[in-house]
Amino acid sequence: MSNTKNTSQSQSSQEPQDSQEAQETQDDTRQHAARRRRPSPMEVLRQARAQLAELTGLTPESVSSFEQTEDGWSLEVEVLELERVPDTMSLMGSYQVELDPEGELTGYRRVRRYERGRADARRGGH
Structure with missing residues (x-):
């Protein structure tokens, strides 16, 4: 025992x-x-463009800003919204895109709409 x-x-x-x-x-x-x-920055960029295109049906052309945040990633993506002739008259949209740390899109919103041929207005009154 x-x-x-x-x-x-x-x-x-x-x-x-x-x-x-x-x-x-x-x-x-x-x-x-x-x-x-955790994806690499390039993977995040590719995923953001692909997910935004799938959700909106629009064609992302470039990423104008990109940063890692406490909650994941934040990007500004330039999108072709309306193709016109000549191309300089096409309408573009700038979208703020938020992704989680794994690169999954959590939200987006259009922050600006402009003609492709137009430069941003100068700041400071000069």
């Missing part, structure tokens, strides 16, 4: 250590998966 007690005592004394090791392994696996899921 004493052998049975010793065996169950030694098993129960190893459980906390085994569960601690298992927890550390799970934590390492989660951290590795998080690093693996």
